[in-house]
Amino acid sequence: MLSKIGNVDRRIIYVLLCAVIAIALIKPVGLAIKVSAETKKVYDAIDRLPPGSIVWLGFEFDAGGIPELMPAARAIIRHGFQKDIRFVCGGMWTMAGDMATMAFDAVKKDFPDKQYGVDWVNIGYRPGNTIWLDQMIKDAAAASAGVDSYGNPLADLPLMQEFTGIKDAKMMIIFVTGTPGTPEYIKTVSTPYGIPLAVSTISVEVPGTMPYINSGQVLGGVLGMKGAAEYEVLVNKPGSAVAGMDAQSFAHALIILFIILGNIGYILEKKNSVAK
Amino acid sequence: MKKELPIALGLVAGLIWIITTYFTGPRWVETVHQELSKWYQLAGAYMVMVGVVNLTRVHGHRITQKKKDWMYSIVALVCMFGIMIFGIFIAKDSNNPGWKTFYSQIIAPMNATVYSTLVFYIASAAYRAFRIRNSQATILLVSALIMMLGRVPLGAMISPVIPQLADWILNVPNVAGMRGIQIGAAFGGIATALRVLVGIERGYMGGTE
Incomplete structure (x- = not known):
C-alpha cells in the first residue's frame, strides 16, 4: 500500500498544485x-545614470514571458522615471511593441508629467534579427x-532628435x-x-545567463520572478512578482513533498521486490 | 557549373561578411556591410514565400492522402492563408486594429496558456524522474532540491545556508558546465560555417553532403 505513494496519479498532483498556487495568490x-x-x-547601474540619460529597452519576449518579465519591466521603468531617465524600446520578437506598450501603460499613470515621444519612444517589433540590431546601432530611423x-x-x-541609434x-x-x-x-x-x-530573464534562462554575468559581459541580472520581486522591493512598489513569490514558494514546497513521497515509495517497492 | 556557382557565391559573400564584420577601416567596408545587411533582409523576405509554397505542398499532400491527423493540416492552411488574405485585402495598414486583435486576443492568450501549463508537466515529471536510483541521480536530486528551495523566500526562512548553496551551484558548477557547452557550440558553429564556405557542407543546395 505504502509503495503506491511512488505512483500518484498525475491529475492529483495537478489539482493540488493548482490549489496551492491559487490560494497563495489570493491570500499571500x-x-x-x-x-x-x-x-x-542593475539597480545601482540605473541609479548612477545622470538624469536625462537615454536607456535602450529590448523587449525580447512574447506573452509566455509576461508573468516573470512584465513585473521586472514595470519596476525598471518606474525606477528610471523616478531618476528622470528616458527610454527608447523595441525588439526582435513579434510582440515587442505590444509588450512595451503594456509595460509603459501600467507605469505612466503614476507619472503624469512623463510624455510619449519626450520621455519614451516605442519603436516596436522589426524583422531581421541581429541584422536589424546591427542597423539600429547607428541609424534607428533607417x-x-x-x-x-x-x-x-x-x-x-x-x-528621437537625441537618439540616432543604440550607440x-x-x-x-x-x-x-x-x-x-x-x-x-x-x-x-x-x-x-x-x-x-x-538582462532580465525568465527562470529557465538563468543558468545560461550566469556565464555572461560572471564574465562581466552582462553587468547584472534581474533573474526570474525572484529578481522581479527583488526589484519591486527596491523601488518600494510591491506588485505581482512579490505576490508570485509566495505562490512559487509553496508550489516548490509541494513539488519537493511529492519528490520525497516518490522516493519513499521507490525505496519500499525496491525492498518488497528484494524480499520476494 | 550548377554546383560550383552557388559554392563560389557562398564563399565570396561569406568572406565579405566576415571581413566587414571583424575589420573596420575604409568607408567602403562599412558601406558593403550595410548593403549586405539589406540583401539579407530581402533574402529573408523572399524565403517566407518559399516557406509558404513548401508548407502548402506538405500539408496539401497530407490532406489529399488523408494521412494521420490530416484535419490539423486543414487548420494550419486555413490559418496561414486566412491571415495572408486578411493582411493583403482587409488590413493593409500595419496599424490596423485587426492585427492588435489577432495578437492580443488570439496569439497572446494561446501563447500564455501553452507556457503556463508547463508548470504542471514539470511538477509531474519531477515527481517521477527524481529518484535515488544511483549516485548520479542522487546528486541531481539533491541539487534540484537545493535550487528549488534556494531560489524562493521559503528556502531562506528554513536556513540562510540554502540560498548560499543555491548561489554556489548556479555560479560554480553551472557556469563551468554552461561555459563548456557554449564554447563547444561556438567552435561547432565556426567549423560548420567553414565547411559551408568551402563547399564541404552542401545541405543548402538540397544535397546531403
Missing part, C-alpha cells in the same frame, strides 16, 4: 524577500522604416525568454560598442 502571506547581488547591480510602433514618424518625436544609449536593459536574446546583444552591440548591458 508576504514571505520576506532578500535582494540578490545580481539585481542590486532600420525602423522611419516610424514607431504606432505609425508616428520618428522625425516628429523630440526624443547613443548610456545603457541597455533587455527582457529575454530565449533566442534572439542575450548572446545577440553581446556580440552585436555591447562588446563591439562598449555599451553596458543588463
Whole structure:
C-alpha cells in the first residue's frame, strides 16, 4: 500500500498544485524577500545614470514571458522615471511593441508629467534579427522604416532628435525568454560598442545567463520572478512578482513533498521486490 | 557549373561578411556591410514565400492522402492563408486594429496558456524522474532540491545556508558546465560555417553532403 505513494496519479498532483498556487495568490502571506547581488547591480547601474540619460529597452519576449518579465519591466521603468531617465524600446520578437506598450501603460499613470515621444519612444517589433540590431546601432530611423510602433514618424518625436541609434544609449536593459536574446546583444552591440548591458530573464534562462554575468559581459541580472520581486522591493512598489513569490514558494514546497513521497515509495517497492 | 556557382557565391559573400564584420577601416567596408545587411533582409523576405509554397505542398499532400491527423493540416492552411488574405485585402495598414486583435486576443492568450501549463508537466515529471536510483541521480536530486528551495523566500526562512548553496551551484558548477557547452557550440558553429564556405557542407543546395 505504502509503495503506491511512488505512483500518484498525475491529475492529483495537478489539482493540488493548482490549489496551492491559487490560494497563495489570493491570500499571500508576504514571505520576506532578500535582494540578490545580481539585481542590486542593475539597480545601482540605473541609479548612477545622470538624469536625462537615454536607456535602450529590448523587449525580447512574447506573452509566455509576461508573468516573470512584465513585473521586472514595470519596476525598471518606474525606477528610471523616478531618476528622470528616458527610454527608447523595441525588439526582435513579434510582440515587442505590444509588450512595451503594456509595460509603459501600467507605469505612466503614476507619472503624469512623463510624455510619449519626450520621455519614451516605442519603436516596436522589426524583422531581421541581429541584422536589424546591427542597423539600429547607428541609424534607428533607417532600420525602423522611419516610424514607431504606432505609425508616428520618428522625425516628429523630440526624443528621437537625441537618439540616432543604440550607440547613443548610456545603457541597455533587455527582457529575454530565449533566442534572439542575450548572446545577440553581446556580440552585436555591447562588446563591439562598449555599451553596458543588463538582462532580465525568465527562470529557465538563468543558468545560461550566469556565464555572461560572471564574465562581466552582462553587468547584472534581474533573474526570474525572484529578481522581479527583488526589484519591486527596491523601488518600494510591491506588485505581482512579490505576490508570485509566495505562490512559487509553496508550489516548490509541494513539488519537493511529492519528490520525497516518490522516493519513499521507490525505496519500499525496491525492498518488497528484494524480499520476494 | 550548377554546383560550383552557388559554392563560389557562398564563399565570396561569406568572406565579405566576415571581413566587414571583424575589420573596420575604409568607408567602403562599412558601406558593403550595410548593403549586405539589406540583401539579407530581402533574402529573408523572399524565403517566407518559399516557406509558404513548401508548407502548402506538405500539408496539401497530407490532406489529399488523408494521412494521420490530416484535419490539423486543414487548420494550419486555413490559418496561414486566412491571415495572408486578411493582411493583403482587409488590413493593409500595419496599424490596423485587426492585427492588435489577432495578437492580443488570439496569439497572446494561446501563447500564455501553452507556457503556463508547463508548470504542471514539470511538477509531474519531477515527481517521477527524481529518484535515488544511483549516485548520479542522487546528486541531481539533491541539487534540484537545493535550487528549488534556494531560489524562493521559503528556502531562506528554513536556513540562510540554502540560498548560499543555491548561489554556489548556479555560479560554480553551472557556469563551468554552461561555459563548456557554449564554447563547444561556438567552435561547432565556426567549423560548420567553414565547411559551408568551402563547399564541404552542401545541405543548402538540397544535397546531403
